[in-house]
Amino acid sequence: MRAALHTTALVWGMAITGLSSALAAELESATASLQTRPLERVLDGRIEAVHEATVSAQTSGRVVEIHYDVDDYVEKDALLLQFRDKDQRARYNAAKANYDEARAEFERVKDIYEKQLVAKSVLDKAEARLKSTKAAFEQASEELEHTRVRAPYSGIVVKRHVEVGELASVGQPLFTGISLELLRASVDIPQEMVRVVRQRQAARVLLDRNGQSSVDAESLRISPYADTRSHTFNVRVRLPEGDHGIYPGMFVKVAFVVDEARRLLIPRQAVVHRSEVTGAYVLDEQGGLHLRQLRIGEQFDDGMVEVLAGLEEGEQVALDPIRATAYYKEQQAGERQ
Incomplete structure (x- = not known):
C-alpha cells in the first residue's frame, strides 16, 4: 500500500539533479525507519x-476576620479565618502561668532532692504537678490555635460558608477548597x-x-x-x-x-511546510534532491513524526530544510544562466 502511495505522491517543482557528492555530504540527513510505537x-x-475538602470549625466562637474569599488562591497553612479568642487566650495565659510556676518549682525541688535535703515523695509531688499543668497548658494552646483556621493545603477557595460577625459552632462548615x-x-x-x-x-x-x-x-x-x-x-x-x-x-x-x-518515522525538524501542504526534502542515491509531499500522522514527544504516505523505509530526508531550499535556489539560478 505504501508503494502505491509513494508512486502517486505529488512532487513539487523540479528535482535538483546532479548534486555533487560534497554537496550531498553537507546536507545532514536522517533515515526514515519503521519503529514500534504505542497505538492509542x-x-x-x-x-x-x-483533593477537595471542606474546612469546619473546631471551636465555637464569633467570626471576627475573614482573610480569603471565593476564587482566591491560598498557600498551605495560610490563615483563612479568625474567631474571637478572648476566653481562649485568658485560659491559655492562666495555664501558661501555672505551667511555668510548676516547672520552676520542680527544678527547685529536684535540686534540693539531689542534695538529699527532701524526701522522694516531695519530688514526686512536684513532678506530678508539673505533668498536670503541662497537659492543661497544651490543651489551652490547642484551643487557642483552633480560633485561627488555616489552609490544609495550597489551592483555591471555591465556597465560603460564613460571614464576619456570625456565631459558628463546632463542626460548622467554613470554607470549601480544591488543591x-x-x-x-x-x-x-x-x-x-x-x-x-x-x-x-x-x-x-x-x-x-x-x-x-x-x-x-x-x-x-x-x-x-x-x-x-x-x-x-x-x-x-x-x-x-x-x-x-x-x-x-x-x-x-x-x-x-x-x-x-510499526510506524514509519522521521525527525520533526525534517518536515517542510509550504502554505497548506506538508513535505520533506528527500535525497536519492544519485545525489538528487526532491521536495516531496507527505501525509503526516501522529507527532511524538521525542521529536519524531509518523509518515502515513509519500515516503518509504530507508529513504533519506534532509534535516535542514532551509539549507536544502537554498541549494535548490542556487541550482535553479545556475540552470537559468
Whole structure:
C-alpha cells in the first residue's frame, strides 16, 4: 500500500539533479525507519482536583476576620479565618502561668532532692504537678490555635460558608477548597476497552490540540463496574505533581495505549511546510534532491513524526530544510544562466 502511495505522491517543482557528492555530504540527513510505537485511542476527559475538602470549625466562637474569599488562591497553612479568642487566650495565659510556676518549682525541688535535703515523695509531688499543668497548658494552646483556621493545603477557595460577625459552632462548615497540587482526568471508556486498559495501565493527557505536548499518567484507577445506562467504565487518570497548565473543570483529550504498531518515522525538524501542504526534502542515491509531499500522522514527544504516505523505509530526508531550499535556489539560478 505504501508503494502505491509513494508512486502517486505529488512532487513539487523540479528535482535538483546532479548534486555533487560534497554537496550531498553537507546536507545532514536522517533515515526514515519503521519503529514500534504505542497505538492509542483518544477520548474526552475532564480535569478534577484530587483533593477537595471542606474546612469546619473546631471551636465555637464569633467570626471576627475573614482573610480569603471565593476564587482566591491560598498557600498551605495560610490563615483563612479568625474567631474571637478572648476566653481562649485568658485560659491559655492562666495555664501558661501555672505551667511555668510548676516547672520552676520542680527544678527547685529536684535540686534540693539531689542534695538529699527532701524526701522522694516531695519530688514526686512536684513532678506530678508539673505533668498536670503541662497537659492543661497544651490543651489551652490547642484551643487557642483552633480560633485561627488555616489552609490544609495550597489551592483555591471555591465556597465560603460564613460571614464576619456570625456565631459558628463546632463542626460548622467554613470554607470549601480544591488543591491544584494534584490533578486527575476523569474519562468514561467503552466496555470493549476496559480489559486492555486494565492490562496496559498506560495513558497520557494531551495538553494541546495537536498532541505535541502531553504528560504521562502517574496511575490509573478504573471503576470495577460499568454505568448501567451508558455501559461505560469510569477511569481516573492521575497526573504527576507539577504545573501542567491545566485546571479543574477543563476538558482535555486522554490517549490510552491499546496496542502497539510499526510506524514509519522521521525527525520533526525534517518536515517542510509550504502554505497548506506538508513535505520533506528527500535525497536519492544519485545525489538528487526532491521536495516531496507527505501525509503526516501522529507527532511524538521525542521529536519524531509518523509518515502515513509519500515516503518509504530507508529513504533519506534532509534535516535542514532551509539549507536544502537554498541549494535548490542556487541550482535553479545556475540552470537559468
